[in-house]
């Protein structure tokens with residue numbers, strides 16, 4: 001009795017093993033009349049596709065014949081032999097557990113984790129989730145990683161610039177951080193800083209004046225605004241911003257006019 005059970009068990013284990021070693025059925029694309037071993041991508045050395053001409057149910061004959069493969073992986077091979085990791089990586093060197101195929105993505109979105117899994121190195125999904133890119137941090141879950149101009153453009157697929165604080169990407173006319181020779185405008189000062197700021201009168205910086213330095217309109221100059229807007233003429237005198245040295249001249253003129 002006991003012996004029979006043992007034999008049964010051994011038989012069961014052997015057949016299970018044999019069954020598990022045969023690949024699952026997968027579909028390969030080929031011409032009608034073509035056999036699986038011609039239509040399916042070449043499997044890793046040692047393994048073979050069966051010779052069936054029913055291309056919707058191709059199988060690796062014996063997965064254990066290529067146990068430690070490092071090349072020739074394909075979605076078909078991985079689905080057939082390693083169903084927990086059903087997709088090939090981009091290098092065709094390993095089977096991976098990405099959410100969707102790495103090489104035949106179709107309309108399925110990319111995620112940060114699939115990008116890294118499929119490329120075998122840290123990569124991130126762009127904002128549109130249509131491709132993987134090399135950036136300094138995630139496009140969608142940025143965390144504490146500051147944005148820079150390169151990442152803003154790469155993630156968004158169009159020219160955008162990192163805000164002055166690096167906390168977001170903005171549609172300014174030129175870089176907020178590396179402005180170089182592009183003059184500042186009121187609009188860009190606002191956009192880059194995410195709050196009301198104005199271009200200095202010489203357009204070399206953004207300042208926290210109470211109104212525009214350049215298009216003053218009806219707003220009266222204040223002593224603070226003179227200092228902020230016009231480093232060359234920082235003093236308020238008779239409603240105008242004047243150079244420090246001019247104060248003496250103006251006072252003198254007023255004094256003389258009083259004398260006359």
Ligand SMILES: *[C@@H]1O[C@H](CO)[C@@H](O)[C@H](O)[C@H]1NC(C)=O
Pocket residue numbers: 042043044045046071072
């Ligand atoms: C990989 O496939 C190619 C055919 O595409 C074959 O020539 C080569 O021998 C295969 N390499 C291995 C290691 O299986």
Ligand SMILES: *[C@@H]1O[C@H](CO)[C@@H](O)[C@H](O)[C@H]1NC(C)=O
Pocket residue numbers: 022050051052053054057058059060061
């Ligand atoms: C080969 O393909 C056929 C499908 O036509 C399938 O029934 C058979 O089990 C496959 N596997 C082997 C190892 O022959």
Ligand SMILES: *[C@@H]1O[C@H](CO)[C@@H](O)[C@H](O)[C@H]1NC(C)=O
Pocket residue numbers: 136148149150151
């Ligand atoms: C953004 O950061 C990366 C990584 O530090 C660097 O390679 C790249 O040049 C930076 N881009 C700019 C515009 O600073």
